[in-house]
Amino acid sequence: MEEDISATSAPRRRQARGKRRMAQLLDAAASVFCKCGYTKASTNAIAREAGVSPGTLYQFFPNKEAIAVHLGERLMQQMLEAHGQAFTDANVSLPLDKMLDAILDPIIEFNLRNPAFLALIHGPDTPGEIASSKQVLHATLQRQVEEAITLRAPELPHDQCVRVATTAFVIFREGLSLAMQHQGAERAAYIVELKAALTGYLAPTIGTEAHAVRH
Amino acid sequence: MEEDISATSAPRRRQARGKRRMAQLLDAAASVFCKCGYTKASTNAIAREAGVSPGTLYQFFPNKEAIAVHLGERLMQQMLEAHGQAFTDANVSLPLDKMLDAILDPIIEFNLRNPAFLALIHGPDTPGEIASSKQVLHATLQRQVEEAITLRAPELPHDQCVRVATTAFVIFREGLSLAMQHQGAERAAYIVELKAALTGYLAPTIGTEAHAVRH
Amino acid sequence: MEEDISATSAPRRRQARGKRRMAQLLDAAASVFCKCGYTKASTNAIAREAGVSPGTLYQFFPNKEAIAVHLGERLMQQMLEAHGQAFTDANVSLPLDKMLDAILDPIIEFNLRNPAFLALIHGPDTPGEIASSKQVLHATLQRQVEEAITLRAPELPHDQCVRVATTAFVIFREGLSLAMQHQGAERAAYIVELKAALTGYLAPTIGTEAHAVRH
Amino acid sequence: MEEDISATSAPRRRQARGKRRMAQLLDAAASVFCKCGYTKASTNAIAREAGVSPGTLYQFFPNKEAIAVHLGERLMQQMLEAHGQAFTDANVSLPLDKMLDAILDPIIEFNLRNPAFLALIHGPDTPGEIASSKQVLHATLQRQVEEAITLRAPELPHDQCVRVATTAFVIFREGLSLAMQHQGAERAAYIVELKAALTGYLAPTIGTEAHAVRH
DNA sequence: GATGAATGAGTCTTCATTCAT
DNA sequence: GATGAATGAAGACTCATTCAT
Numbered sequence: 019m020e021e022d023i024s025a026t027s028a029p030r031r032r033q034a035r036g037k038r039r040m041a042q043l044l045d046a047a048a049s050v051f052c053k054c055g056y057t058k059a060s061t062n063a064i065a066r067e068a069g070v071s072p073g074t075l076y077q078f079f080p081n082k083e084a085i086a087v088h089l090g091e092r093l094m095q096q097m098l099e100a101h102g103q104a105f106t107d108a109n110v111s112l113p114l115d116k117m118l119d120a121i122l123d124p125i126i127e128f129n130l131r132n133p134a135f136l137a138l139i140h141g142p143d144t145p146g147e148i149a150s151s152k153q154v155l156h157a158t159l160q161r162q163v164e165e166a167i168t169l170r171a172p173e174l175p176h177d178q179c180v181r182v183a184t185t186a187f188v189i190f191r192e193g194l195s196l197a198m199q200h201q202g203a204e205r206a207a208y209i210v211e212l213k214a215a216l217t218g219y220l221a222p223t224i225g226t227e228a229h230a231v232r233h
Numbered sequence: 234m235e236e237d238i239s240a241t242s243a244p245r246r247r248q249a250r251g252k253r254r255m256a257q258l259l260d261a262a263a264s265v266f267c268k269c270g271y272t273k274a275s276t277n278a279i280a281r282e283a284g285v286s287p288g289t290l291y292q293f294f295p296n297k298e299a300i301a302v303h304l305g306e307r308l309m310q311q312m313l314e315a316h317g318q319a320f321t322d323a324n325v326s327l328p329l330d331k332m333l334d335a336i337l338d339p340i341i342e343f344n345l346r347n348p349a350f351l352a353l354i355h356g357p358d359t360p361g362e363i364a365s366s367k368q369v370l371h372a373t374l375q376r377q378v379e380e381a382i383t384l385r386a387p388e389l390p391h392d393q394c395v396r397v398a399t400t401a402f403v404i405f406r407e408g409l410s411l412a413m414q415h416q417g418a419e420r421a422a423y424i425v426e427l428k429a430a431l432t433g434y435l436a437p438t439i440g441t442e443a444h445a446v447r448h
Numbered sequence: 449m450e451e452d453i454s455a456t457s458a459p460r461r462r463q464a465r466g467k468r469r470m471a472q473l474l475d476a477a478a479s480v481f482c483k484c485g486y487t488k489a490s491t492n493a494i495a496r497e498a499g500v501s502p503g504t505l506y507q508f509f510p511n512k513e514a515i516a517v518h519l520g521e522r523l524m525q526q527m528l529e530a531h532g533q534a535f536t537d538a539n540v541s542l543p544l545d546k547m548l549d550a551i552l553d554p555i556i557e558f559n560l561r562n563p564a565f566l567a568l569i570h571g572p573d574t575p576g577e578i579a580s581s582k583q584v585l586h587a588t589l590q591r592q593v594e595e596a597i598t599l600r601a602p603e604l605p606h607d608q609c610v611r612v613a614t615t616a617f618v619i620f621r622e623g624l625s626l627a628m629q630h631q632g633a634e635r636a637a638y639i640v641e642l643k644a645a646l647t648g649y650l651a652p653t654i655g656t657e658a659h660a661v662r663h
Numbered sequence: 664m665e666e667d668i669s670a671t672s673a674p675r676r677r678q679a680r681g682k683r684r685m686a687q688l689l690d691a692a693a694s695v696f697c698k699c700g701y702t703k704a705s706t707n708a709i710a711r712e713a714g715v716s717p718g719t720l721y722q723f724f725p726n727k728e729a730i731a732v733h734l735g736e737r738l739m740q741q742m743l744e745a746h747g748q749a750f751t752d753a754n755v756s757l758p759l760d761k762m763l764d765a766i767l768d769p770i771i772e773f774n775l776r777n778p779a780f781l782a783l784i785h786g787p788d789t790p791g792e793i794a795s796s797k798q799v800l801h802a803t804l805q806r807q808v809e810e811a812i813t814l815r816a817p818e819l820p821h822d823q824c825v826r827v828a829t830t831a832f833v834i835f836r837e838g839l840s841l842a843m844q845h846q847g848a849e850r851a852a853y854i855v856e857l858k859a860a861l862t863g864y865l866a867p868t869i870g871t872e873a874h875a876v877r878h
Numbered sequence: 879g880a881t882g883a884a885t886g887a888g889t890c891t892t893c894a895t896t897c898a899t
Numbered sequence: 900g901a902t903g904a905a906t907g908a909a910g911a912c913t914c915a916t917t918c919a920t
Binding site for chain 4: 902904
C-alpha cells in the first residue's frame with residue numbers, strides 16, 4: 019500500500035518473518051518443556067534455545083503461560099490436521115476394540131513425534147494453577163471423547179457421561195505417559211495395556227459391538 | 234518440659250526431641266506440599282510452617298527432596314499401620330469387586346485424611362527428576378500390587394505382571410486424584426468410576442471369581 | 449486522503465504529513481504522560497497510543513526526553529496562543545488581586561483542558577535529570593513571571609527578582625497541582641488558597657495597588 | 664536460655680546484628696534515594712551500596728516501597744527526637760515570624776543533614792501511586808501543621824483548616840526543595856523567601872501576634 | 879517515512895542452601 | 900541443636916533504542 023512495488027510486499031514479508039519466529043519459539047518451547055517440564059522451563063532458556071534474546075520472546079508472547087497455551091493450540095491443530103478423522107462417525111461406530119485402535123493409534127503416533135504434548139498435558143504440579151496451558155489440550159480432547167461416548171451411549175445421563183469421559187481421558191493420558199517412558203517392545207506392550215484398560219473400562223458403558231451412530 | 238530432669242538419659246532425651254522436631258517438620262512439609270505442590274513448596278515456607286528456622290530444617294534433612302522422601306516413608310508407614318491388612322491373603326482371595334473394595338476403601342480413606350499423599354505421588358513435573366520422593370510411595374505400593382496380582386494370576390509372566398501392576402497403579406492414582414478434586418456425591422461417583430476402571434482392566438487378567446491363594 | 453494529487457508539491461505534502469504525525473505523537477504522549485507520569489510512560493506505550501510503530505516515533509524524536517521537550521513547547525505555544533494576553537501590561541498594572549485573577553485564571557483553565565501540563569512540569573523524580581522536559585515550561589513561565597515582577601518592582605535587584613519569581617512559580621505550580629487533585633467545590637477552594645498564598649507572598653514585594661507600568 | 668552462658672546472649676547478639684543491618688540498609692537507601700530519586704533507585708543498587716547481596720535486603724524488607732516507608736519512619740523519628748519541641752505550645756504561641764523561625768529552623772537544619780528527607784517527600788512521579796513512602800512523612804508532618812493551625816485559629820472550620828495546612832505544607836516542601844538546590848548565601852536567601860511566603864500566606868488566617876494557646 | 883522485529887542490560891524478587899554465632 | 904542472617908544465581912519480565920526491510 020504505502021511504498022511497495024515488489025511482488026511480496028514488505029509488510030507481508032515482515033508478517034511472514036513474525037510467523038516464522040513464533041514457530042521457531044514454539045519449537046524451542048516444545049523442546050525445553052520436554053527436557054524440563056513446564057515448571058522448570060524458563061523463558062530465558064526458551065529464548066536461548068530459539069537463538070533469540072528474551073525481549074524478542076516477549077514481543078510474541080506476553081508471558082510463559084501464553085507460550086504453553088499457543089503451543090498447545092498449535093499441537094491440537096497439527097493433530098487435527100494430521101488425524102482429524104480419528105473421531106469420525108465411521109470410527110465411532112466400529113466395534114469397541116477397532117474403535118480404540120482407530121482413535122488411539124493416530125494419537126499415539128502423533129505423540130511419538132511431538133513429545134511436548136505429554137509435557138503440556140501434565141502441566142505444573144501446583145494445585146491451584148489448573149494452568150490454561152493444560153486446559154487447551156484437555157478441554158479439546160475431552161470434548162471429543164464426550165461426543166464419542168454420547169454417540170455410543172445416548173441414553174447415558176450427561177453428568178455421568180462427563181465422568182466417564184474424564185476418567186477415560188486420564189487413563190489414556192497416563193497410559194500414554196507410561197508407554198512413552200519405555201522403548202521398543204516394552205512401549206508396544208504398554209500400549210496394549212492401555213487399550214486393554216480402556217476397553218475394560220468402557221465396554222460395560224458403551225458396549226463392544228459395532229454401533230450405527232446418528233446425530 | 235524440654236529440659237526435664239527425669240531418669241531418662243540426656244542423649245535419649247535429645248534423640249527424642251530430634252524425633253519430635255522431625256515429625257514437626259514433616260507435618261509442616263505435608264501441609265505445604267498440599268497447598269503448593271512439590272515444586273512451589275519452598276523449604277523456607279516449610280520451616281516457617283513448622284515454626285523453626287531454615288537452619289534447623291537443614292539439620293535434619295540435607296535438602297528439599299529428602300524431606301519429601303522422609304514424608305513419603307512416614308506416610309507409607311502410617312498407612313501400613315492403619316491399613317496394613319489391605320493386601321492380606323484374605324482380601325486378595327475375595328471376588329474381584331470385593332477385593333477392590335477391601336483394598337481401595339482403606340487407602341482412599343487414608344488419602345482423605347492425608348492429602349499430602351497425592352501431592353507426593355505426583356511429584357514435580359520435571360521429567361528427569363522422577364524424584365526419589367515419588368519413588369518411595371510408588372515403589373512400595375506397586376510392589377504390593379504386584380504381589381497381589383502374582384497371587385491371583387501365578388501363571389502370568391513376571392514382566393507382564395509388572396506392566397499390569399504399573400498400569401493398575403496409575404489408574405488408581407489418577408482416579409483417586411480425580412475423586413479428590415471433587416466433593417460429596419460427585420467424589421463418590423468418581424470413586425465408583427475408579428473401581429469400575431480397575432475392575433474392567435483387571436478382570437480379564439486375574440479373573441472376577443474368589444480365588445484361594447497360596448504362597 | 450493521504451496521497452491526494454492536489455497542486456501542492458510532493459515535498460510539501462510530505463512535510464505536512466510529518467507535522468500531522470508529530471501532532472499525533474505528541475497527543476499520544478500527553479495522554480500517556482497524564483496516565484502514568486513521565487517516568488513510567490514508555491515510548492512503546494506512546495507509539496501504541498498514537499497508533500504507530502516504535503520505529504516511527506524515533507523518526508521524529510531522538511529519545512524519550514525530546515518528546516517531553518517538544519510536548520512542552522507545544523503546550524507553551526498553545527497556551528500563549530490561547531491566553532497570550534495574560535502577562536500584558538494592562539494586566540500587570542492592575543491591583544494585585546485583580547492581576548492574579550487576570551493571570552492565573554486563564555492558565556488554570558488551560559490546565560484543566562491540558563492536564564499533561566502538570567505531568568510535564570513535575571517531570572521525573574530523578575534529581576540529576578532536572579530534565580530539559582521540565583525546563584521548557586519552567587523557563588518560559590518563569591521568565592514571564594520575572595518580567596511581570598520587574599515591571600511592578602523595578603527597583604528590586606535582579607537576583608532577588610529571580611528568587612521571588614522562582615518562589616512564586618513553585619507556589620503556583622504546587623497550588624495548581626493541589627487543586628487538580630480535587631474536584632468541584634474543593635478544587636475551587638484550593639484555587640482560592642493558591643491565590644491567597646501568592647497574594648500574601650507578593651504583596652510586600654510588589655505592592656497591592658494598581659501600578660502603571662512602563663518599559 | 665538454650666546454651667548461652669555469655670553475658671550478651673547469642674539471640675540478643677543476632678538481633679543486634681539484624682538491627683545494624685537494617686540501619687545499614689536504610690542508610691544505603693537514603694544515599695541511593697538522594698542520588699537517583701525514588702523511581703530510579705533500584706533495590707540491587709541499595710543492596711550494593713550497603714555491601715550486601717540482594718537476598719539480604721529482602722530478608723529485612725519485603726519490597727522497595729517498604730524500604731522507603733521504613734526510611735521515612737526512621738527519619739520522622741529522628742527528627743522528632745532531635746527537634747521534637749518544634750511544634751510545642753510555647754513555639755506555637757509566639758508571634759508568627761518567631762513561630763516560623765522556631766518551627767522551620769530545626770526542620771531545615773535536619774534536612775541539611777538528611778537530604779533523603781526531600782527525596783522521600785517527593786516520591787515517584789507516577790500519579791496513581793501516591794506512595795505510602797511519601798505518605799508517612801506527609802501525614803505526620805501535615806497533622807502537626809494542622810494542630811498548630813487549629814491552636815492558633817480555633818474558629819477555623821475543619822475542612823478549611825485542612826486546606827490551609829495542606830497548602831502551607833506544600834509551600835514549605837517546595838521552598839525547602841528550592842533552598843536545597845542552592846548553596847551558601849543563595850540558600851539562605853531562599854530560606855528567607857520561604858519564610859516570607861509562609862508568613863504572607865498564614866498571617867491573614869492565623870494572625871501575626873503572639874497568641875496564648877490552650878487545649 | 880514506516881514498520882515491527884530485535885536487542886540486552888536491567889528491574890524486582892525468590893529460594894535452596896550455608897555459616898557464624 | 901538452634902538461630903536467622905547471608906548468599907548469589909536464577910527467574911519472569913520491561914524498555915529505550917536500533918535496524919533490516
